[in-house]
Amino acid sequence: MAQSIKLGDDLMKIVRRESELQSRSIAGQTAHWVRIGRAIEKSGNFDHARITAALAGDIETTDLTDEEKDVWLDGFVEKMGRPGSDEDAFFARRRQLGLGVGLDAAGNLVRQKATRNA
DSSP states (O other), X not given: OXXXXXXXXXXXXXXHHHHHHTTOOHHHHHHHHHHHHHHHHHHOSOOHHHHHHHHTTSSOGGGSOHHHHHHHHHHHHXXXXXXXXXXXXXXXXXXXXTOOEEEOTTSOEEEOOOOOOO
């Protein structure tokens, strides 16, 4: 029996984008990632604590096994896709000045529309 789950907007944005790239439905992409994550966790070929430490910069990625590096890279790419508070403030100021660009809710690039002073 199919069941619904709630995912945050930030995660749904990632799922939507990847599902389009992989030609999968949103449900199909989510199920795919669940199966991969489960397989990785059960494989015994990596230590999640070491991956977390590498993501935090506490250990070198060169100290990770090949399997751990694959998981680390996925986590790294995800973290790099989220702007920090300094970046948010920087781009908010640029938008305020009419200089900014950004992404709409669907992840498409948009530009600030020029406004004319009367």
